[in-house]
Amino acid sequence: MREKYGIRVLLVEDDQESGQALKAAIELNDIDVTWMLSAEEVMDNMELAKYDAIVSDIRLGGASGVDLLSMVRKESRDFPVILLTAYSDIEAAIEAVKLGANDYMMKPLDDIETLMIPLLRAIDHYRTLLHNHELQKKNREYMDKLMHLGSQLVLAEEQERRKLALDLHDSIGQLLGAAIMQLDLVSRSEDWKKHVENAHSQVGEAVERTRALALELSSPVLYHCGLMQAVQELCGHMGSSYDIDIIFSSDNSKVELPEDSSILLYRSVRELLMNVIKHADASQATVNISFEPEQQYKITVEDDGKGFEVRPKEEWVHMQSLGLFSIMDRCNALGGVFQLESKVGEGTVASVSVPLLSGPNN
Ligand SMILES: Nc1ncnc2c1ncn2[C@@H]1O[C@H](COP(=O)(O)OP(=O)(O)OP(=O)(O)O)[C@@H](O)[C@H]1O
Ligand SMILES: [Mg+2]
The missing domain is CATH 3.30.565.10 (Histidine kinase-like ATPase, C-terminal domain)
Incomplete structure (x- = not known):
C-alpha cells in the first residue's frame, strides 16, 4: 500500500449525525475529508481532481448516490467511488457496483476499518493508474520528439549533400570548365604556354578541392x-x-x-x-x-x-x-x-x- 500522505476524500451524507461521525472517523486516519450534504452540491461543481475518492450514501435527499456515481463515471472511468447503504437498499448497492462503484458498505459500519481497507486499496490502485498514464504520456511525447529528430537528422544529411553538390558545381566544376577553355585557347593562340600554365594551375586547384571535399564527405x-x-x-x-x-x-x-x-x-x-x-x-x-x-x-x-x-x-x-x-x-x-x-x-x-x-x- 502506498503512502496515505495527502489523501483527500469527499464524503456525501445528508444525515448530520452519521456524517459527523464518519468524517471524524476517517480523519483519524490522517485523511483530509470534505463533507457535502447532497449529490447536487457535488454535481453543481464537479471537481474530481481535488479528491482521491468519493464516499457517498446511496439514499440522499434529492439525487441518489447512484446518480452521483453515473455522473462521476462520465468524467472518469477509474475514479474511486464507495457507496454506503442501509440494508433495505442492498439491491441498489449491487446495481451500483455493476455500474462501476468500487465497493459498497452496509450502514452502520461495524468499525471504520471495514471502510478504510477497501477505500485505501481503491485509492492506491487509482493513484497507480494515474502514475502509469502520466508515464505513458511522457513516453509518447518522448517518442514523438525522437521521431521528429530522426526526420530532422535526415534533413540535415540532405542539406549536407546539397552543400557538397553546390561545392562540386561551383568550385570543381568551374575550375575544370575554365581549364577546358584555356586548353581550347592553346590551339588558337600564339601565347599557348600561358594558357597551358593557367589550365595546369586550375586543374591543380580542382584536385586540391576534390581532396578536401572527399575528406569532408568520408x-x-x-x-x-x-x-x-x-x-x-x-x-x-x-x-x-x-x-x-x-x-x-x-x-x-x-x-x-x-x-x-x-x-x-x-x-x-x-x-x-x-x-x-x-x-x-x-x-x-x-x-x-x-x-x-x-x-x-x-x-x-x-x-x-x-x-x-x-x-x-x-x-x-x-x-x-x-x-x-x-x-x-x-x-x-x-x-x-x-x-x-x-x-x-x-x-x-x-x-x-x-x-x-x-x-x-x-
Ligand atoms: N565548444 C563550444 N564552445 C561554446 N559553445 C558551444 C560549444 N559547443 C557547443 N556550444 C553551444 O551549444 C549549442 C549546441 O551545440 P550543437 O552542436 O548541438 O548545435 P549547433 O552547433 O548550434 O548546430 P548544429 O550542430 O546542429 O549544426 C551551440 O549552439 C553553442 O551555443
Ligand atoms: Mg554543432
Missing part, C-alpha cells in the same frame, strides 16, 4: 589506416582550413574498434571541432585519444574558448540544434558515454568513450 584514411590517423589528419586539415591551433595527442595504444564505433568517434570529433570553430572563439583546441583501463576507448576535445552553460541531457531532445544530441544519441546506441563540461568563460571539455572490441596492443 575520410579514406579512416577506412585504410584507422581512427587514430584519421583523427590526426582531420585535426591538421581543420586547423589549416579554419586557421586555429589544434593539438593532437594520443597514448599510441593500437586497439581494434568496431567500424561503427570508429565512425561514431570520427564524426563526433568532427562535430566537436566544428563547434569549437563556430561557437567557442578559442585560440587553441586539443584532441586526445586514450585507452582507459575500463576497456574504454576515449577521445577528448578541449578548447580554451568562451564556454557555455550546458543544459541537462534530458533537455537536449528539446533543443533546436542537432550536433550534441546526435553525438549523445549515437553514443547511447553503441553503449558509449558522452560527457560534456563547460562553464561560461572557462572553455569546454567534451569526451566520447566507447567499449573496446579487444584490449590494447602496444
